[in-house]
Amino acid sequence: MIIRHTDSSECAPLPMEGVQGVSMRVMVGREDGAPNFAMRHFTVDPGGHTPRHSHNYEHQVVVIKGRGEAFDQGEHRAISEGDVLFVGADDEHQFLNTSDEPLEFLCLVPLHGSCGTPVPGS
Amino acid sequence: MIIRHTDSSECAPLPMEGVQGVSMRVMVGREDGAPNFAMRHFTVDPGGHTPRHSHNYEHQVVVIKGRGEAFDQGEHRAISEGDVLFVGADDEHQFLNTSDEPLEFLCLVPLHGSCGTPVPGS
Numbered sequence: 001m002i003i004r005h006t007d008s009s010e011c012a013p014l015p016m017e018g019v020q021g022v023s024m025r026v027m028v029g030r031e032d033g034a035p036n037f038a039m040r041h042f043t044v045d046p047g048g049h050t051p052r053h054s055h056n057y058e059h060q061v062v063v064i065k066g067r068g069e070a071f072d073q074g075e076h077r078a079i080s081e082g083d084v085l086f087v088g089a090d091d092e093h094q095f096l097n098t099s100d101e102p103l104e105f106l107c108l109v110p111l112h113g114s115c116g117t118p119v120p121g122s
Numbered sequence: 123m124i125i126r127h128t129d130s131s132e133c134a135p136l137p138m139e140g141v142q143g144v145s146m147r148v149m150v151g152r153e154d155g156a157p158n159f160a161m162r163h164f165t166v167d168p169g170g171h172t173p174r175h176s177h178n179y180e181h182q183v184v185v186i187k188g189r190g191e192a193f194d195q196g197e198h199r200a201i202s203e204g205d206v207l208f209v210g211a212d213d214e215h216q217f218l219n220t221s222d223e224p225l226e227f228l229c230l231v232p233l234h235g236s237c238g239t240p241v242p243g244s
Contacts, residue, residue, distance in 0.1 A: 001208065028182050034180065036180070037159045058158070083127055084150060085124065
């Protein structure tokens with residue numbers, strides 16, 4: 001059994017187009033022997049955001065600290081600690097920190113997208 | 123996009139052998155169109171525990187409230203809010219609430235075990 005604590009200081013800046021003020025750490029992934037899905041810890045600085053994009057695999061997200069917004073079909077929906085999100089494959093989405101405190105969430109992905117290609121960051 | 127809040131009052135008692143004081147709710151599962159893995163919300167009452175068992179699929183767990191212990195290879199390891207756990211397939215495990223406050227965690231499973239059979243509660 002692996003036990004690791006979610007510590008935002010362990011997240012590293014995410015160099016990805018469309019990203020602002022986001023850092024990330026793989027909590028459980030293929031390097032740990034995870035056979036099906038992976039868990040990543042994201043920290044979004046106040047005013048920061050993930051890219052607005054879509055891809056051929058789903059997300060399951062847990063907000064563990066702070067609050068912000070999720071872009072969903074042209075709408076910005078409020079999210080906060082204790083919320084769980086399901087983003088289907090090919091659904092455009094974005095997570096934004098509209099508050100003045102860090103926003104932290106866990107984002108889970110399958111190891112492979114619908115075409116069998118490895119999912120980045122898994 | 124589905125957004126749901128983790129609310130322990132939405133969890134229902136889990137009628138399962140070896141369980142004491144545990145309730146559960148599927149947060150995202152096959153009925154929501156999840157194609158690969160499912161997320162369940164567990165609440166364990168003070169003094170309660172999940173069964174000590176193993177199975178042919180892995181767990182990824184996030185402790186979202188409280189504290190307790192995880193049984194791992196003959197040892198009881200402390201767990202608390204913000205901890206992430208990876209339990210490999212076929213590893214014996216158990217989660218216990220040794221505190222006097224509720225213990226809440228999210229437990230993710232693949233939709234199918236290693237033999238292709240559907241995972242209960244997914």
